[in-house]
Amino acid sequence: MATNYQPKVSEAQKEIDFDANTYQIELNTNHGRILLDLMPDVAPGHCANMIGLAKIGYYDGQSFHRIIGGFMIQGGCPQGTGTGGPGYNIDAEFNDTPHVEGVLSMARTSDPNSAGSQFFICLGAHTHLDNQYTAFGRTADDASMDVVRKLGALPTDAGDRPKSPATIESAKVIATPVG
Structure with missing residues (x-):
């Protein structure tokens, strides 16, 4: 059975204050840095979840296990297969954010x-995902989007797995006071 990270994540989330700070996630990959701006105004639960997971080091050393050129890069599975998770689920927070290039969204099964x-x-606009998946952030700058595009261009096998390593070396939370 998978480890349930919920207690550690809940503890790490205690210091989150969306009114006092803006939050970013910095993914340092073996292909460069991706800085993500989180959008708690549309999906506070998803933002808090990713912040908590990043704070406990959950994403460190994981891979982008699924890459589909022109569509998206996917990570966050501890097994690197697309079948794993943190041992708990969070409820959908569908919103009006369009799934365009650079948008950060949450993967899920057929259960919302x-x-x-x-x-x-x-890696592009995909309106079929709108209001079906929870968008909760976006790339913060052009340099970050360039790294996402670089990862999205990696050769993959028939199962959309990259043929060369696409690794999240570390994930860090950046909190910036509002004002």
Whole structure:
């Protein structure tokens, strides 16, 4: 049975204050840095979840296990297969954010409330995902989007797995006071 990270995540979330701070997630990958701006105004639960997971080091050393050129790069599975998660699920927070290039969204199964730790970053506009998946962030700058595009261009096998390593070396939370 998978480890349930919920107690550690809940503890790490205690210091989150969306009114006092803006939050970013910095993914340091073996292909460069991806800085993500989180959007708690549309999906506070998903933002708090990713912040908590990043704070406990959950994403460190994981891979982008699924890459589909022109569509998205996906990471956050501890097994690197697309079948794992943190041992708990969070409820969907569908919103009006369009799934366009650079948007951060949560992966899930056919159950809308099955998201846990797996996320994806869009490589283009995909309106069929709108209001079906929870968008909760976006790339913060052009340099970050360049790294996402670089990862999205990696050769993959028939199962959309990258043929060369696409690794999240570390994930860090950046809190910036509002004002």
